[in-house]
Amino acid sequence: MKINIIITLFGFLPAMVFAQQTVPISKAEVLGKVIQQNNKLKIGEQQVLAAKGDYNQTNAVFLPNITASHSGMATTNPLMAFGFKLNQEILTQADFDPNSLNNPSQVQIFATKFEVQQPIVNVDGIFQRKAAKAKWGATQMQLARTGDYLSLETEKAYMQLQLAYKSVAVLESANKAANENLRLANNSFKQGYLQQSDVLAVQVRVAEVENQLQYAKSNVINASEYLALLMNEEVSGVLKPTDSLMVSSEINAAENLSNSRADIQAMEFAAEAYKQNYKADKMTFLPRLNAFGSYELYDDQIFQADADGYLFGAALTWNLFEGSKRFGKTQKSKAEFNKANLELEQYKAESQLELNKAKRMFQDAKNNLKLTELALEQSKEALRIRTNRFTEGLERTTDLLSAETQFSQKQLEYFNTVFQHNYALAYLQFLTKNN
Numbered sequence: 001m002k003i004n005i006i007i008t009l010f011g012f013l014p015a016m017v018f019a020q021q022t023v024p025i026s027k028a029e030v031l032g033k034v035i036q037q038n039n040k041l042k043i044g045e046q047q048v049l050a051a052k053g054d055y056n057q058t059n060a061v062f063l064p065n066i067t068a069s070h071s072g073m074a075t076t077n078p079l080m081a082f083g084f085k086l087n088q089e090i091l092t093q094a095d096f097d098p099n100s101l102n103n104p105s106q107v108q109i110f111a112t113k114f115e116v117q118q119p120i121v122n123v124d125g126i127f128q129r130k131a132a133k134a135k136w137g138a139t140q141m142q143l144a145r146t147g148d149y150l151s152l153e154t155e156k157a158y159m160q161l162q163l164a165y166k167s168v169a170v171l172e173s174a175n176k177a178a179n180e181n182l183r184l185a186n187n188s189f190k191q192g193y194l195q196q197s198d199v200l201a202v203q204v205r206v207a208e209v210e211n212q213l214q215y216a217k218s219n220v221i222n223a224s225e226y227l228a229l230l231m232n233e234e235v236s237g238v239l240k241p242t243d244s245l246m247v248s249s250e251i252n253a254a255e256n257l258s259n260s261r262a263d264i265q266a267m268e269f270a271a272e273a274y275k276q277n278y279k280a281d282k283m284t285f286l287p288r289l290n291a292f293g294s295y296e297l298y299d300d301q302i303f304q305a306d307a308d309g310y311l312f313g314a315a316l317t318w319n320l321f322e323g324s325k326r327f328g329k330t331q332k333s334k335a336e337f338n339k340a341n342l343e344l345e346q347y348k349a350e351s352q353l354e355l356n357k358a359k360r361m362f363q364d365a366k367n368n369l370k371l372t373e374l375a376l377e378q379s380k381e382a383l384r385i386r387t388n389r390f391t392e393g394l395e396r397t398t399d400l401l402s403a404e405t406q407f408s409q410k411q412l413e414y415f416n417t418v419f420q421h422n423y424a425l426a427y428l429q430f431l432t433k434n435n
Helices: 002-018 027-037 039-061 078-088 098-102 123-190 196-231 262-283 325-391 397-431
Strands: 022-025 065-075 107-121 238-241 288-299 307-317
Touching (some): 027 196, 039 123, 065 078, 078 098, 078 107, 078 288, 078 307, 123 196, 123 238, 123 262, 196 238, 325 397
Parallel strands (some): 022 238
Antiparallel strands (some): 065 107, 288 307
16 A cells, blocks of 8 residues: 555656746846856866966977076085085185095085077977967867857757657647536446447546656656756746747758868868977977077075076087987878878868768658648647537547547657757758857
8 A cells, every 4th residue: 555655656756846836037148157167168268278288398398497496505525615615605725735636624515597498490389389380279169169069058958948848748638528528428428428448538638648747747846957957057936938939930050161260170180280290390300409598596594695607608519319219209200190181071070970860850850840730730620620529419439539649749740850850950050050
């Protein structure tokens, strides 16, 4: 007995949840919240900032590297002790005595040092900087395309919520009609006009409609929760669209794929990054020219500076051979560059194919919409006629049930076709959107 009660409660759970407070919301409001609050977009923004950070690191190709240090040392090493005194400018004639030179007493020194390293010519670094900039551009385009996709997904989810509410309305109407038919059937049975089997058939129809209605209410809750997830927002109730599900107006879609689409631009930026990395690896075979300089302060007391000196110069370095490591790295970067170009061409071809399919899908949806409109009108008129004849006792119960079932089915098919039409149009806009 307890198990049956629990099962019954679970069966009524969608209706109980559906009965809670509804929260009206427009499509524009949903889209605005998704753009502002969606976690995928926030993650993409952080990826853009990370790529920008990588690019800013390449400023080191032009800007100097400056360091400062303060150190203290003590020694009895003959060579170092003489050097410490020399740096402190405290050498005397007595320090040249062989005994003092060979066996010096402990000498301490405190040194403050400022060093500057200035890149002058680092060709590989310049190309690495270009590669980092291209990568940054790729992440920006990826973020833009993610926004486009989420807009499409939001439109779809909102239309699914609209469709779910339409299904509930249709099935509630069908449920009301089925219960009225059941009342009429019971009256006719009491008067001897119908058999018990006819009444049972109507009861089965009522149960079927109630079951479908229960599923439709569950779909409303599911669609509402998904929209709340896209908005990254907790909703105290069930969302209800303020915009009705209507046939969207058509657009003039582009015939061919546009290279200015954000995802294609992202792949072009990625290919450019691989190209610049390849050039950078080739430039490692060239020498580097860097300037350097330092200013030093010495004393035998901490944080004092009785003696000072400076040093500056430039160095031309050329790494001639690294055990074929650079050859292998250049070969790898060239292969990655070629691979990126091939992937770009393949992606463009697949995107054009997807665009062609989307156009055909939209055309099929338009044709299907016309068909379902006619079928809905025909089933509505047939139900009206059979209902009138059944009320007058001129129609069989099975024929009325068949007409009622067909009308509710055609209503659901029509609204589902409107959804398919609108989504096909939105998807076509998504595929042809330029940035």
